[in-house]
Amino acid sequence: MKIFLDTANIEEIKKACETGLIDGVTTNPSLLSQEASDPIKHIKEIAEIVKGPVSAEVTAIKSDEMITQAKLLSEISPYVVVKIPMTEEGIKATKELSKNGIKVNVTLIFSPSQALLAMKAGAYYISPFIGRVDDISYDGLKLIKDICEIKRNYGFETEILAASIRHPVHFYESAKIGVDIVTLPPKIFWQLFKHPLTDTGLQKFLDDWNLKFKNGLTKEKDRK
Secondary structure, three states, X not given: OEEEEEOOOHHHHHHHHOOOOOOEEEOOHHHHHHHOOOHHHHHHHHHHHHOOOEEEXXXXXXXXXHXXXXXXXXXXXXXXXXXXXXXXXXXXXXXXXXXXXXXXXXXXXXOHHHHHHHHHOOOOEEEEEHHHHHHOOOOHHHHHHHHHXXXXXXXXXXXXXXXXXXXXXXXXXXXXXXXXXXXXXXXXXXXXXXXXXXXXXXXXXXXXXXXXXXXXXXXXXXXX
């Protein structure tokens, strides 16, 4: 399973990439509006840091305008994947862009039927939103499971990108279901490393070691 970071914050991206675990980044107009004075330059900088897929979203609502914006975004970097909303106009744009070799991430997917239409239109990625489905008292993880089943039934090559991850349970349950990618806010990414038993266990090991071996690990010549 690939891990993407869901942010447009340059420092957060650099820090997370230092772990060697980040495969890509997803952005959206809201995230970019919080971080960028020039969105084109900002997306290019993210792509240069990550050197992996970077989703950048169109803001048009008509298919022809989406296509124009998508072509502009795709020229920023070979790593850019264009995000298109799951609308009738968006699906028309996705079909045309995919036919012409531009990778599309169809976003704002909230039902299996929407996912099927996006996959049939040739989407490179689809982004179902787990947390937002949970917010309206439906089961976001069941949505992911149903979409994965549809993908298997028909052999679509589209990769399923689980989005709107709210906590680590969303992360590992998505992995159990078998999604291709999970995109995480930085806060959730760093939470994955943490467990209280790891902290207490490590402290116990260090305390026992330091009680016996005051100088720690040293070269043989330094132990004489």
